[in-house]
Amino acid sequence: MSEKLSFVNPTANSPWGTYLSQVDRVVPYLGPLARWVETLKRPKRALIVDVPIEMDDGTIAHFEGYRVQHNMSRGPGKGGVRFHPDVTLEEVMALSAWMTIKTAAVNLPYGGAKGGIRVDPKKLSLQELEKVTRRYTSEIGIIIGPHTDIPAPDVNTNAQIMAWMMDTYSMNVGGTATGVVTGKPLHLGGSLGRVKATGRGVFVTGREAARRLGMDLRGARIAVQGFGNVGSVAAELFAEAGAKIVAVQDHTGTIVNTNGLDLSKLIPIANKEGVVAFKAGGDIVPNEDFWNVACDILIPAALEGQITAERAQKTTAKLVLEGANGPTVPTADDILAERGVLVVPDVICNAGGVTVSYFEWVQDFSSFFWDEDEINVRLDRIMMNALNQIWDTADKHKITLRTATYAVACERILMARQERGLYP
Numbered sequence: 285m286s287e288k289l290s291f292v293n294p295t296a297n298s299p300w301g302t303y304l305s306q307v308d309r310v311v312p313y314l315g316p317l318a319r320w321v322e323t324l325k326r327p328k329r330a331l332i333v334d335v336p337i338e339m340d341d342g343t344i345a346h347f348e349g350y351r352v353q354h355n356m357s358r359g360p361g362k363g364g365v366r367f368h369p370d371v372t373l374e375e376v377m378a379l380s381a382w383m384t385i386k387t388a389a390v391n392l393p394y395g396g397a398k399g400g401i402r403v404d405p406k407k408l409s410l411q412e413l414e415k416v417t418r419r420y421t422s423e424i425g426i427i428i429g430p431h432t433d434i435p436a437p438d439v440n441t442n443a444q445i446m447a448w449m450m451d452t453y454s455m456n457v458g459g460t461a462t463g464v465v466t467g468k469p470l471h472l473g474g475s476l477g478r479v480k481a482t483g484r485g486v487f488v489t490g491r492e493a494a495r496r497l498g499m500d501l502r503g504a505r506i507a508v509q510g511f512g513n514v515g516s517v518a519a520e521l522f523a524e525a526g527a528k529i530v531a532v533q534d535h536t537g538t539i540v541n542t543n544g545l546d547l548s549k550l551i552p553i554a555n556k557e558g559v560v561a562f563k564a565g566g567d568i569v570p571n572e573d574f575w576n577v578a579c580d581i582l583i584p585a586a587l588e589g590q591i592t593a594e595r596a597q598k599t600t601a602k603l604v605l606e607g608a609n610g611p612t613v614p615t616a617d618d619i620l621a622e623r624g625v626l627v628v629p630d631v632i633c634n635a636g637g638v639t640v641s642y643f644e645w646v647q648d649f650s651s652f653f654w655d656e657d658e659i660n661v662r663l664d665r666i667m668m669n670a671l672n673q674i675w676d677t678a679d680k681h682k683i684t685l686r687t688a689t690y691a692v693a694c695e696r697i698l699m700a701r702q703e704r705g706l707y708p
C-alpha cells in the first residue's frame with residue numbers, strides 16, 4: 285500500500301490494484317446493487333501477527349503473518365495460507381478478495397479470506413517449519429474457526445502444515461476440530477480428490493472452453509508456468525486428453541520440447557529438483573523466452589502479475605487458463621481481449637480446489653466420507669454449471685469471461701449484503 289496505510293490506496297501494479305480495477309469494470313452490470321459495491325473494495329477485517337520462534341541454532345527469529353477476512357456476507361471466510369518470502373498484507377488482501385469472488389462464482393456458501401507468512405520455508409528445518417506454523421495458527425486463532433474462517437493450503441503449504449494447524453487450533457479449544465482447516469491428510473478428516481482438485485478444475489473448464497472455441501485438444505500445444513500442485517496436475521490431464529506440453533517453467537527455469545515433454549519422466553524429477561533437472565528431455569531456454577514459445581493454450585499456474593502487457597502481446601496462445609490467482613494485469617487483459625485470446629479467469633478456472641475444500645468441510649461435519657468418484661462427479665458438475673452461467677452472461681452483455689464472472693459473483697455477494705442489511 286502507499287505510504288498512507290489505507291485499504292483504498294493500492295500500490296502501483298499491485299495485486300490489490302488489479303483487483304480494485306476488476307471490481308470497477310463490473311459496476312455497470314450491477315444495476316441497483318451497485319449502491320453496495322464499496323463493500324467489495326475493502327476487507328472486512330485484517331490481522332497482522334508477529335510469529336516468533338526459536339531457531340535450531342538457538343537464535344530467536346520473528347516472521348510477519350497475516351490473515352485477512354475480505355467478506356463474509358455469504359458464509360464463513362475461506363481461503364488458503366501462503367508461505368513465501370515476498371508475502372505482504374496488500375497481497376493477502378487481494379488474494380482474500382479473489383476468494384470472495386471465487387466462492388460466490390461457483391456458489392459455495394462461503395465468503396473470502398486468505399493468510400500468509402513472510403518466510404522462505406525452503407530455508408527452515410522441518411522443526412522450524414512446524415514451530416512457525418503452530419505459532420501463526422495460535423496467533424490467528426482469535427479469528428479462525430470451523431464456523432468463522434477456514435484456512436487451506438496455498439503456495440508452499442501442504443497437508444502436513446494443515447495437520448499442524450488443525451492440531452494447534454484443536455489444542456487451544458480443547459477438542460478435535462477437523463473442520464477448522466481443509467486440505468488435511470486423508471486419515472485426519474481430509475477428502476479424496478482434494479490434492480488434484482485445482483488442477484482438475486483447470487482441466488474441466490479448459491476442455492469446455494476449447495470445445496466452444498472449436499479447438500481440438502488432440503495435438504494442442506500447451507505452455508505451463510508453475511509446476512506445483514496446480515500446473516503439473518492440469519498438464520497431466522491435458523496430456524491424457526492428447527495435448528502436447530511444449531514448455532514448462534518453474535522457479536528453477538524453463539524447459540521446452542516442441543514434440544511434447546514426457547510428463548511421466550518430468551513430473552517425478554520436477555517434484556524433487558525442479559524442471560530444469562530434466563535436461564535430457566528438452567531444451568533449457570532463458571525464462572523470458574517461455575512467453576514466445578508457439579502454443580495454443582497458456583496455463584499460468586504460478587504467482588500474480590505474470591502476464592504483463594508486453595507478454596500479452598507476445599503470446600501465440602488462443603486460450604489462457606488461469607491456474608494461478610491474479611496472473612494477468614488489467615492492461616494485459618485488455619490486450620488479450622483485443623487480440624481475440626480467450627481468458628478463463630482465475631476466479632472460475634482454479635475454483636476446483638476450494639470446491640473440494642467445501643466437500644471436505646461438509647464431510648468433516650457429517651463424519652461421513654465420500655468416494656473419489658462421487659467427489660469428481662460433483663466437482664465437474666459444479667464447475668460446468670458455473671462456467672455455463674458465466675458464458676451466458678458474457679454473451680448477453682458482450683463482455684469478457686472475467687467481467688462476466690465478477691457480474692455473477694458480485695450480484696450474489698451484494699444481494700446477500702443487502703438482504704442482511706447494515707448493523708447496527
Ligand code: GLU
Nearest residue numbers: 363364436438637638641
Ligand atoms: N488456496 C486455494 C485457492 O486459492 C484453495 C483455497 C481453499 O481451499 O480454501 O483457491
